[in-house]
Amino acid sequence: MAQATQSLSSSSEKKKRSLSDYLLPGFFGLFVLFLYGPMFAVFLLSFQGPEGQLFFPMRGFSFHWIMAVFGPQRVGDFVTAFQRSLLLGLSIMVITVVLSVMAGLAFRYRFRGSNLIFYLTISSLIVPSILVSLGLGIVFNLLNLPIQWYSSALVGHLTWTLPFAFLIMLGIFGRFNPAYEEAARDLGASDRTTFWRVVFPLIASSVIGVGLLGFTLSYDEFTRTSLISGETNTLPLEIFGMTTNVTSPALYALGTLTTIFSFVLIGVALFAMQKLEQKQKQAK
Template sequence: MRSRTVRPAPPIHFSLWARISLAIPVIIVLGFIYVPILLIMLLSFQGPQGGATFPIRDPGTLWYRSLTDLSVITDHPDYLGQAVFDFRASIGNSLKLAVTTAVVSTTIAMAAAQAMRSGFRGGRLATYAILLGIVTPGLAVSLGLVTVSSELGITSGLFTTGIVAHIVWTMPFSFLLFMVLFNRFDRQLEEAAYTLGASRLEAFFTVTVPVMKPAVIGSFLFAFMLSFDEYAHSIFIMGADRTLPLMLVSAAQLRITPSIFALGVLIITVSLILLLAYVVNVRRTFRRQELQGA
């Protein structure tokens, strides 16, 4: 029996002119993404006197070092007394929140996707309910949370209101990822495990979880990055604990310093490395699964 698979479309032969004109929008989009990123990469190596614009004076890694130790700037002989920002506390807060959010949202999403897979009354309604978390404007979620929590006498903070808003935001993405990968999942694997005498729990941990590893890792990474970068779901509700995006926006409104760029470069680089590692890993896993299946 030959299963009908969708093959990639045949190549179309375009004239050189057609190719060039079709490449223009691509170049514009890539330009708008990468030219600014390249610029802040250069500007993040600005010297102590230089600001957020060209030219670069006395290039060095000063602003990177200032992220962990502000005195590098303030004790510098060329320091002009301009505003500098201390991001350390907010980075710590964001990391703590993002890790917790990622763990919780992966756990809940996997449970929810597992439940949806078996199908139950109201399952579709529940799916829509989960996805509402993506569609609802973050500002409204934050506002709702802060009014309710103050009504209930809950102090807003990182691990009270903050984490709830972030899980409402990240969990639907994790859930979608699990749903997509569960669709590829071969039911017979689990059934084979049952036939061989495994209990449901054993089958879940020895068969389902290992096969779903790409989704678990992906959901963790994705939720982590979403939470770490999230701004709209963070305003009003963090109380005294400021997260990094909050800090970045208020700093950017006051004064743009090269330390903001240095931080931006670090975050972009780390995100790209994580993404690349994940893509490579998933491709390898899928290829192995396909080979084993063949």
């Protein structure tokens, strides 16, 4: 009897397992559809004819709305907003990479206060974004510093990109074998040479990953920019402003363009990372 129930339960278990074999991929597929479906809809709708609207069905097919983004605008200036966001993103990327690599190197030593610095850094992730915006606005005001996208918003973005970069760097250096460096030092290499010739090539592909993350987090950041970019807008602020007064597919066209830009960037970064990793494997 006991045996019978056991075999019964194990056979029903097999059935359940095969059921989940269908359910899980199906669920995952639906999830991917949920992620990409809206993006794809916007992509399609931005290629409508001049009579296009915000909803399906598509009305005609043309590049009218895509071109409209580059033309003179009634509602905003995307090209300069894009330039600002690009420049800000690149600055954030460089600063984030440099500071987080330095901090990562520091955390390979044991030093007093390292715990405090660690918690200070990750606490930045759990402070609601609006506080950073509000607080930096007041600080810059009180210190009579200019409130601009390249000053206050820059600091605001760093408080968001650095903790991620720092955690990634800790992970990378945690897996890092110090024997390579010791070998280099034993052979008489200076600290600087050791870093650039030994350490850096080993972490290079991760550095690209951190750079990509820093750039995209900054390029898309809204809340931490919103109150402290001064009188000029970054691209996300410009698009947000546009949502209240634009009811044409120009909105979608802009979305399609920025999304394509992000995709290209991600593609290039992933390609570079893969190439570097291959090179490293060959070297080993």
